[in-house]
Amino acid sequence: MAAIEDLPGIDPSKAHVARMYDYYLGGDNNFEADRIACMELDKVVPGTRGLAINNRNFLVRLVHALATEYGIRQFIDIGTGLPTMDNVHQVARRAHPDSRVVYVDIDPIVSVHGRALIADDDSTAFILQDVRRTEEILNHPDTRRLIDFSQPVAALYISFLHQIPDRDEPAGLIRSMVSNLAPGSFVAMSHLVAADPQLRKQLTDIMLAATEGNWGRVRTKAEVDQFFAGLEVIPPGLVEITTWRPDSTAAEEQTFDWIEYGGVARKPG
Numbered sequence: 619m620a621a622i623e624d625l626p627g628i629d630p631s632k633a634h635v636a637r638m639y640d641y642y643l644g645g646d647n648n649f650e651a652d653r654i655a656c657m658e659l660d661k662v663v664p665g666t667r668g669l670a671i672n673n674r675n676f677l678v679r680l681v682h683a684l685a686t687e688y689g690i691r692q693f694i695d696i697g698t699g700l701p702t703m704d705n706v707h708q709v710a711r712r713a714h715p716d717s718r719v720v721y722v723d724i725d726p727i728v729s730v731h732g733r734a735l736i737a738d739d740d741s742t743a744f745i746l747q748d749v750r751r752t753e754e755i756l757n758h759p760d761t762r763r764l765i766d767f768s769q770p771v772a773a774l775y776i777s778f779l780h781q782i783p784d785r786d787e788p789a790g791l792i793r794s795m796v797s798n799l800a801p802g803s804f805v806a807m808s809h810l811v812a813a814d815p816q817l818r819k820q821l822t823d824i825m826l827a828a829t830e831g832n833w834g835r836v837r838t839k840a841e842v843d844q845f846f847a848g849l850e851v852i853p854p855g856l857v858e859i860t861t862w863r864p865d866s867t868a869a870e871e872q873t874f875d876w877i878e879y880g881g882v883a884r885k886p887g
């Protein structure tokens with residue numbers, strides 16, 4: 619079998635967010651370029667590893683809440699990331715064994731590892747696709763097979779939309795997804811924000827340089843609030859994510875210069 623770095627679409631000399639995140643979470647699916655990019659970030663915002671771990675725990679808490687409190691059994695997880703300890707289908711199935719999950723990610727390495735994880739699983743699919751191709755994602759045969767669009771769905775954009783530049787209209791991507799979902803569906807997101815304009819620019823520049831332009835930008839809380847326009851944000855609202863329905867897992871020490879800010883909202887009706 620070809621080495622993973624020889625697969626089409628994989629350039630090990632260029633950092634990729636999925637592999638940087640994997641490095642922060644303690645995984646081993648990352649290359650030197652990813653580790654160097656993380657070290658560059660750490661010089662400016664030490665504590666980003668804690669931020670990544672806390673983000674992953676937020677994902678687990680919100681999937682658990684959607685499944686147990688709101689009865690959600692269908693998930694579309696955009697920007698899945700490399701498999702790690704608790705993946706969406708595993709968390710959802712602890713509440714509802716019949717849960718169905720469609721994973722979407724643009725990174726071929728995520729696709730290889732994601733597909734290996736769910737190889738014998740008929741209720742979960744992995745689609746290698748760019749989020750900007752909403753129609754292809756929604757009309758993909760696996761999406762049509764697994765997701766019943768007449769019933770509520772949760773669309774997850776966790777630690778995701780900061781990778782989408784303004785020119786690609788992140789708010790429009792959410793709107794077109796929501797327009798295809800039944801009333802009572804949910805959107806969940808977390809997004810990197812920083813209050814200080816200089817730091818926002820500095821962190822954005824580091825990520826753009828590391829990924830050779832494959833990134834969006836760090837935004838303000840007010841800009842992220844707008845992504846939920848027209849939706850009903852459920853308690854406790856859009857917040858720094860370690861404060862979103864905390865459980866008994868202790869939060870990791872993290873930087874508060876940039877934070878993951880997010881929450882969950884329902885499509886009314």
Ligand SMILES: C[S@@+](CC[C@H](N)C(=O)[O-])C[C@H]1O[C@@H](n2cnc3c(N)ncnc32)[C@H](O)[C@@H]1O
Binds near residue numbers: 722
């Ligand atoms: C930081 S990881 C987040 C993983 C996971 N959602 C979590 O929060 O634990 C972001 C993921 O988004 C993926 N991604 C980046 N741009 C994308 C795009 N345009 N379409 C689909 N996936 C994308 C990356 O490959 C990466 O795996």
